Amino acid sequence: MTFKRYHIPIAPAPSRRPWTRVNVHRDLSRCLNCGTCIDSCMYGVHDRRDADTRFMEEPEDHLCRVCFRCVAECPVNALSLEKNSEFTEAGNGLFKPEVLRTIANEAEGGRIPVTGACYRGPFGGQGFDGMWTDMSEIVRPTRDGIHGREYISTSVDVGARPTYLDFRSGGPWTPPRELPIPLVLDAANPGTPPAGILAAITRAAKALETYAIVPARSWPAVGADLQGHVIVRLSDGETTGFEKTAGVEATYRHGGADLVGLRKSLPHSIVSLRVPVTAYDRDAVDMALEAGVDLIHYTCDWKDVDSIDGVNRYIATLRDLHGYLVERAKRDAVTVLASGPIAAAEHVPKAIILGADLVGVDLALYAVMECVPPNHALHLGRFPEEFPLSDVPWATQRVVNLMNAWRDQLLEILGAMGMREVRRLRGDVGRAIFQDEAEREAFADIKVRAPAKEVTVR
Ligand code: SF4
Ligand code: SF4
Structure with missing residues (x-):
């Protein structure tokens, strides 16, 4: 067996509607x-x-x-x-104009955008801006992840990672599947993608050696050569006809999906439980563990994170999900996929620090394919049916380019932390400083002097 270093095939894919500030x-x-x-x-x-x-x-x-x-x-x-x-006036919520512009730059060539004019973004705030990755433990600052002088692994596993092998049960066991990047493309959020977009996302998933999540309604349109890279999201309790997929996904408290039945009927496929932030409770985690699913897909609707309170809730809930799995000593029994408010490269390591194993990209795919005003996809909250995407190779390349730019930035951050693999970053909140916690620690004990009593001068 020959060693193959993971390589993402980037190529120019210029924007057709360049963002003009x-x-x-x-x-x-x-x-x-x-x-x-x-x-x-x-x-x-x-x-x-x-x-x-x-x-x-x-x-x-x-x-x-x-x-x-x-x-x-x-x-x-x-x-x-x-x-x-x-x-x-473009975009909304997390997808502010500068974010859309950065995504477009990354999709054009697959490289890390360099402005040459210093960082002009916020140095604190709410949501992901209130979370700073801690580089104070840099041990070997010369390590260069992108150019490969020392190899940094971005591989992650999907499925249970047993701490020992037990042959007594005699039941089927499928080893976890290894993905070379901690990124999955979600074509099913927020709706059924038009044919061109579906083709671009599934082809990109194959080129990246990862998975695309597609709605059950789109499954018949997936080409035979791409089916092994597709996880089908079930919506109406369907259970059969998905043997050729990489896996299936049921939604918590929706569609009456029988997780145990799915697990039994597809013993060697990925079975995922999708848990929207609005439906999350610890019963969902218990249910996933009891059914033996491979993935808990923690996600949200774009409207849930359109306000900063929504993003804060998303972050707190992801920490709770990871913490509960650790508390139950089941963290390696299931993989956590986090998607939703992932709008920038920096959100990938931050979601992993909060407890995700891998990250799903969904709404950013709109921007990559220029499905933005005047198509107003970000405002509609779905791919508009009339979105005229006919150049599938161009769109595929842009998705591939974006993922390369995000992976390179992940390598930069891992290199700066002195980490050799992304698996070690999962749930390592010691690698981040949370602004509100830091401020509480620094200022909570400071006593505020009572205002001086009013003195009346006679
Ligand atoms: S510098 Fe001014 S005057 Fe000269 S070409 Fe440019 S716009 Fe015209
Ligand atoms: S010189 Fe500066 S302001 Fe003028 S067009 Fe070039 S970048 Fe814009």
Whole structure:
């Protein structure tokens, strides 16, 4: 057997509707066509017309980094920048305009976006922003995960990992399946994907050697060569006809799924219990353990995390789920897949630190395929049926690219922590600082002096 290092096949897949933060406006009544702005802008926004080089071409707004250098250096003040309202009003909740833009950049080439203008995001806040990954234990800062001088594993297991082998029961046992990345693509959230999107997501799952979750209604449309990479989400108590899938998924308190029956009828397939945050209780975990499922898929509807309170609840519940499994000494008896509010690369290690084994990507797939305004997928909360995706290879490549960019960022973080494999990060909350806990620790004992009594001067 030859060793094969995991490799994600990235390739350029340019955005068709590039995100434009500002409109660069040139006042033609003032412009001297002197070309000074061409030299001012190192991002190539300004150029001369090919057909007649005496005149300036329309600025390529989407390349602008808003540094204002050309505005300052134009000798006749002919240039101005205007906020692009289509950009500032795009997205919602976790998918803010800058997040959508970052996803698009990552999907274009599969690389980690570098702005060269320092980090301009928040340094604290609520939800995932209130959770800081702790690099203070860097042991070997020269380790370079991406370029492979030392190998860092991003492999995870799906299924129970027994601490010993017991041959007495004589029952069937399937070893856990190893995935080379801790990422699964969820095409079933929030609805039935149109044909082009389904094809792109399942093909990407195959290229990435992972799984795609698809709704039962979409199963007949999955190509024969992709079926082994598909987990089917059941919705109406269906139990048969899924022998060729990688697995099936039932939803807690929905559709009357018989988990024990599913486990018996598909002994060698993945059986997953989907637990939405709104339905979560510890009975769900007990039920999953008793039925012997491989996966607990903890998730939420996009509306559940549209507010910061929703994200905080999601985080607290994931910690509870992991903690309860540890308390019952059953943490290796089941794999936890967390999906829902995963909008950026940093959310992957954070979800793993909170207790997930692997992370599901769902709503970010909208942005990758440019299913954003004017299609308003993020506002509709579903893939619009009329979404015209005909270029499946382009969309597949963008999903693959995004996953490579996110994996590279995961490798960076593991390298900075001195970790050699992502499995060790699971539930390791010592690798994170929670802002509210840190503030309580630092400030809770500080006594506030009572205000001085009012003194009346006579
Ligand atoms: S620097 Fe100003 S005047 Fe010169 S080409 Fe650019 S916009 Fe026109
Ligand atoms: S503002 Fe900066 S980045 Fe934008 S066009 Fe002018 S020089 Fe280029």
